[in-house]
Amino acid sequence: MFFRQIQQHGDNFSYIIADPETRETAVIDSSYNATEIIKTIKSQSLLLKYIINTHGHSDHTAGNSELRSIFSAKIVSHSQSKTNSDLKVEDGEVLNIGKIAIRVLYTPGHTPESISLLVDKEKLFTGDTLFVGECGRTDLPGGNAKNLYESLFNKLLNLDDSVEVYPGHDYGSRPSSTIGYERKNNYVLQPRSLKDFVMFMSQP
Numbered sequence: 001m002f003f004r005q006i007q008q009h010g011d012n013f014s015y016i017i018a019d020p021e022t023r024e025t026a027v028i029d030s031s032y033n034a035t036e037i038i039k040t041i042k043s044q045s046l047l048l049k050y051i052i053n054t055h056g057h058s059d060h061t062a063g064n065s066e067l068r069s070i071f072s073a074k075i076v077s078h079s080q081s082k083t084n085s086d087l088k089v090e091d092g093e094v095l096n097i098g099k100i101a102i103r104v105l106y107t108p109g110h111t112p113e114s115i116s117l118l119v120d121k122e123k124l125f126t127g128d129t130l131f132v133g134e135c136g137r138t139d140l141p142g143g144n145a146k147n148l149y150e151s152l153f154n155k156l157l158n159l160d161d162s163v164e165v166y167p168g169h170d171y172g173s174r175p176s177s178t179i180g181y182e183r184k185n186n187y188v189l190q191p192r193s194l195k196d197f198v199m200f201m202s203q204p
């Protein structure tokens, strides 16, 4: 699999994944990194098929229209997203780029339309749901700590320890992690009841 983590401006991460045979490509969160994404796609002769947004916050979607205008790619977001999109997806749907399968995991909490993306059961793109050593905030409009609890504890932590974690921001001690490492070391993911988690998230 061709894979790049891109951080050109600020702390937002963008990701490029591509099938090396067909060159079909997906970008996850264009963010402020369009220039570097375009450069990479052109230099590697990639064929951009999907621009996938983990959620609608502008720091994740900022490069969408520039990428779409250059490459005839589809902007993809969850069905509840208000982002200008060509394709709306639901939990469990699978997008294919060549032989690579991108599974949509609906993980609301940071926002109502937040999704995570599991690529070939080995790489997980978590947007602002889970960071290295942290989780996304729930105090912005549409945020919901109860939903985030379900997303983290009953969805993402059900994945194998070996699954690699690629977050939407460079907030941690390193730019990526694994489910196993986060399960053990992320203070947000230590065992708590739903009630305790909601209380924990409401603390400043």
Ligand SMILES: [Zn+2]
Pocket (backbone or CB within 6 Å): 055, 057, 110, 128
């Ligand atoms: Zn966000």
